[in-house]
Amino acid sequence: MISSANLYALTGSGLFSLGLYGLIMYAHLLRKILAINVMGSGIFLLLVALAYRSPGQPDVVPHAMVITGIVVAVSATALALGLMLKLATHSSSTQLPDED
Amino acid sequence: MASLINTFINTLNWPVLLILLPLIGAMICFIWPRSAILTGLITLSAVLCCVAGLTWQLLEHGVYRHPVGGWGAPLGIDLYADGLSLIMLLTTALVGSAISVYSTAYLKPQESTRFWPVWLLLLAALNALFLSADLFNLYVTLELMGLAAVTLTALSATRQAYNGAMRYLLATLLGSLCYLLAIALLYHAYATVDISLLAQRVDSSPVSWAAFGLISAGLALKTALFPLHFWLPPAHSSAPAPVSALLSALVVKASFYILLRVWLEIFAPLGAGAVELFGLLGMLAVVWGSIQALRQTRLKLLIAYSTVAQIGYLFMAFPLASNRPQLWAAVLYLALSHALAKSAMFLSAGNLLKYGGHDRISDLDRVVQRLPLTAAAFALAGVSIMGLPPSGGFISKWLLLEAAITQGRWDLALVMIFGGLLAAAYIFKVLGRTFTQAATTHEARAVPASMEWPALLLALGAIVLGFIAIPMFGLIHIGDAFGLGGVQP
Amino acid sequence: MFFIAFGLLMALAWVRLQAPDVALAEAAIGAGLTGALLLAALSRLNSIEHTTAAPAYPQKSARALQLQSWLAMALLLILNAGLAYSILSLPDTGAGLTPLVTMQLEHSGVKNPVTAVLLNYRGYDTLLEVFVLLLALLSVWSMGTSQQQPEASPGPVLDNLMRLLAPVLILVAAYLLWVGADAPGGAFQAGSVLAAAGVLLLLSGWRLPTRLLDRPLRIVLIAGPAVFIATALATLLSSGRLLQFAPDWAGVLILLIETFATLSIGVTLAALFAGGRPHHPPDRS
Known part of the structure; x- marks a missing residue:
């Protein structure tokens, strides 16, 4: 019998793999950026889910790590979107060109 | 008087200042953009003083440990410095200062106001990274470093630069996420993210193996180990020359440092299979990177591929050093030599670019007569990259080659020699062109001394390392990061 | 969506x-x-794509793509199986650091354990993190100025609604900041609610007065990091340890750091939404 903590944790690792698939396979940069965010959410879910295994109240150290992670993720996303828009204005494309 | 100075040096908390000062400098640059260059240069001088102070402190008192907030691991975060961290901090301060001076002349005023706050944040991230003893804190420093490096890559605002920066960003984020996932697993298995506590607690379990795999993959991607190097040449070749130098000399080494630290402290007892994989990928990187470098027609791309090859050497050392821990010092020395030599090369390339307006290797027009200092810098850096005596590159590669032969690892030894020959080929390909007259001549522009001298000094540094190996190895061994147990090599 | x-x-x-x-x-x-x-x-991407030509990169053949997709999927399934195995191999209960967090909570200056971890036990992470956010803004600004495209006017009803909502959101932010010491909430949550107010105002066509665009805006953006650093230096001087708060002072110091952090986080996030460095009168430099 899988505990609910493990179930959420497995969902988290599933999201990580799904996001990785999206990052590798999609050509459109917006989708790649979304995929990175999905991967991040997967890790956050895993961190918090496994903290739920603590008897009594959940372990809060991973909660704090996730809040840190969310802020880092939004910073990275803002930078990525800015770069994507710049690329779009310069090369009128939202894909990365193939190797040189 | 002497005792007063002594107390002063010992009471000041140098490592904490190494982190806080660049952060303060970055804020000042942000508020007063017009004084950015002055603020930056003052900050860099202060950082140099702090590293000197730290060196003194470590020599007097041995390793440094500072529980931030007074909590101590595992609840709080510890700062930690030993010989391994010290060498990285020293490299960062020296190379960073030279590049800073260079950038004042190289960058246009518009670029300069954008360059300084981000570079100071990058400097703070690097210093914090080399001082951290906490895996999650290392994640935050990695992200700060990665985002700053990407921003600097995009500084020249061309299509190639944005393209290189985007690739770099996606690669570095993927690397960080793999690393973070590994930290999540380790925390939930061992209830700490402190490196030394993990070292006591980690056993051979599925979780530690998964974590080791993820950390290695993530950091190998950030370090651009073959075949995960695809992002490096476009990013390093399209950035402005001082940024390329920072990226190749320092940023790539930082992720290698974490990998080395984590391997030495936590995962080395787990298994030997991984070192063979690192060795194999390292060999492939040397061969592939060198051949690609030889094929390039643009100078900055050639230097970037040479970085891919030289990173290979760092990984080839894993199978050798896991049998003989003394060799880790040679690996670190190689990283230091490469940082100096490679930044000298990128800065020289920047001079040639400013001088002729292009970096096509075939059109380098009698540079030796016109820019003798730059040509000398490139040649001296080349000596260290090829591994010829007397240079830091020679000492470390010689130690590795000797170990490969005595351990009967002919495969590694052959690749090392072959890689050296290929390096000679691509460096002489450039040097040969600098003597001859090109088919088309160009309007030449003057290159200021503040661009020629930093390149030359860095290259000379790489050579001088060949003469001061013994005291430097003494510094590296402070705190016994390689687990020699008091046995000096 | x-x-x-x-x-x-x-x-x-x-x-x-x-x-x-x-x-x-x-x-x-x-x-x-x-x-x-x-x-x-x-939306910016769409406006760019409308004005410029379509991309012209050679597409890979369908078969190659399919092969690649199967290969990726197989590899990821293996990866995921490994991850799942390692997750399931963990013991069913694990207290983590809960005992330590609870034991030291009375010395941390706050009652909400998450805030205690974020601002006290692991406050150094948070110090670096506010700089990550500042860096993101520096990056976006360094890539150019924001296009002052005339935003579509949202109409009087929506406009009034937004002007009404913004003060409410600011109040909510203040509340979240205040309760963060004892209950769920804190600087990051409050800051992002503040940012939401900013985003709404931006959408309703409101712009910062030009005289506030340069130095004053930058000072607000830097206030959070600056106060954090100042506290760090003060603790280093007084106790010899970075970010070591005396238990009696911890609550006040944390509230001080969080207040300025909220302000800066809110404005930074709103500025990230606005994208690009704001136009200011021709560079005086």
């Missing part, structure tokens, strides 16, 4: 897992602001 729904689902998962602080952060930042950033980028 899908992403915002995904973020809200995640927030539900956090609630289920008894992580209310994370739920608030996720709903406000993860779903709300990231979603707003994505939508803003999408």
